[in-house]
Amino acid sequence: MDELVEQLPPDWVQVLRDELKLPYWVELEQFVATERTQKEVYPAPEITFAAFKATPFKKVRVVILGQDPYPNPGDATGLAFAVPPGHRPPTSLANIHAALRAENITPPEDLAYWAQQGVLLLNTALTTPRGDAGRHLAPWKPFTGRVIRALDGRDDPVVWVLWGRKAQWWRKLIDPGHPVVTAPHPAARGVHRSEFVTARTFSRVNDELAKLGCDAVRWSTN
16 A cells, blocks of 8 residues: 555545555556655655544545645645634734634634644645645545545535635535535635635534534634
8 A cells, every 4th residue: 555545544444445446546646646656745655634634534524625835845744724823823824813803713823723622624635846836736536526425425414614615615525505605715815815704604614513403613722
């Protein structure tokens, strides 16, 4: 088995077992392995599937869909939009913090706190080379689609959070009857940034969870 499969938690391997036999998966493994020999690729291999390790398949209640890991040294953690505790937040995360404060929510030091409550912080590409955001999006696309379909096919629906047009492109894989919360991307500037900050994403997610009979996410540790 390749290091990619070895890092994927057993419960997710069970869910995705047929996918991991397809030719594109072998090509993806080879692509990522080759990229790692030629350049710095983030995050480190052992945390590539950190989001899946932090949030087991059956525990997922909310999916926040990102794009790809931060392409700068030390930023990527394997969780979409997250950085290590104490690390200076990039623009996207800084605006997420602003959106939380707009709802009178104190931002947590680490977004892993959300993941522990069933919020899957899923990037649509799980790797990216240093300084070259977007390069790995296409190779990961089939895998991301399968993850989305698997989650959306569960008997107990999840709440989907799609920020920005690229995330909202995936909406076509989601059952029209399942809850989706949308807003501009958190890296947006100008009026779109204001629209993101005031979108009340976090209250809306908890409203949708309540309709499903689920407990609210505690967005703050306070």
